[in-house]
Amino acid sequence: MTEEIIIAGFGGQGVLSMGKILAYSGVMQNKEVSWMPSYGPEMRGGTANVTVIISDERISSPIVNAYDTAIILNQQSMDKFEKTVKPGGLLIYDPNGLTRLPERKDINIYAIEAADEAGKRGLAKIFNMIVLGGFLKLKPLVAPEYIHKGLEKSLPARHHALIPENEKAIELGKELLQAIHLVN
């Protein structure tokens, strides 16, 4: 099993930390992982993305140009990454702020109203965990106990009291997921 994932959105949405928590959880479950961020001029311009690969085998290239899953959180990222999902692959997006919705017919598409719901519940800081929950519902690559360990490893000790809240956000994400288009 190898899952190649791109997570893309605005800087500050927790794109890189969502990737890190997923990757660290994978490490805790004894998977091979790689986490390759954008660190260049594009990041300084406001968008951020990270490629996370989780595998049972040694990972060859940490950089790929086609993904099993794209998690897309802003319009620029939709324009850039919708076309990079492998046929039959998965695209999850948050419709908040999007002006053009995904159009591909050869991939599975799900929406998650994470930003909206996080705003209503005062959970803006763990918006990214809601999104991660949506992804984990569809691709349970890592078991919940290892997500817990991944959170422990990724978050500084002073934030460990917030781990249960993060886990609740993950559960919430699983409920918020809506199928938009499914490949037969």
Add this chain to the structure above:
Amino acid sequence: MGELRLMKGNEAVAEAAIRAGCDGYFGYPITPQSEVMEYLMAEKPYERTGMVVLQAESETASINMLYGGAGTGKMVMTSSSSPGISLMQEGISYMAGAELPAVIVNITRGGPGLGTIQPSQADYFQAVKGGGHGDYKMLVLAPSSVQEMCDHVKLAFDKAFEYRTPVMILSDGAIGQMMEKVVLFDQIPRRTDEEVIKQCPWASTGRPKTRNHNIITSLDLDPAGQERVNLKLQAKYKLMEKNEVLYEEIQCEDADYLFVAFGLSARICQKALDLARAKGIKVGLFRPITLFPFPAIEVSNVGNRVKGILVVEMNAGQMIEDVKLSVGCKVKIEHYGRFGGIIPSPDEVVNALEQQIIGGKS
């Protein structure tokens, strides 16, 4: 088994330096390697092991602080990225001349000039052929994973002291910035002053009445004396060529074609290898781990069994010169490269193999 962590390549370099028993790090920030010093400052090794971490006023100052530290037998390290490493070349040449052990890490970015902050492998010539003046070499290690970023720091310090030479770790912005899991080796205690004196009888450690001054210099105005220095250096490089070559072969046994690549390019070629084999093209991968000493005999042995070789580098064709010198002219050898911070994709590499080597176009 050591401690398991998810770390950036840059962080692994920093943690490995602390654990290797490094005495001092001197550096100046530059993207994409700033996490090395950021990690060290956050980790406070001066409290953990007594290791000094100092932000110098420039790269030139850093390398000269290394010269001073190494001259007293201390384990010292610096890191930078391409433009900063260019600034250090004079100091590196002096250290090679004065036979000083030190570790220099280059998290390469695209050039020339200020270039870009994205990854590149365009500093191969500078690292391997001597970016500074005079007939010198450094042992050059090319890690291709975060695990190797960690392990090579330990190896680099060992070899630096074994041969009394600066050792370079030549990596790139992608490996520096990416996170992978890494198993950290256990803390090695820093050497005591007595241990330093015992390990480095040549060092400037304060003269006891029992011996003459130890003089650390790269200057000998007498040509006969300077020739002796050069002969000694060359003998040392010959010994490295004999004993220190490291490389990895992946699926070379049944290969009709061969990729040769180092560092990040080798990772991309590994994926390209899987894609090509899925199409029925039997290709292998030869990855030099030491760039100096170059695995000349080893690449020649594999290279002369195949029908064609594609050298893949994130530069305009640098290591290919060493591949051609090693393999000779009986086998077709072509280069595929991207520059200026662009990373080639695995399919692009397969395509280049099909077009340039199998299809015969170039």
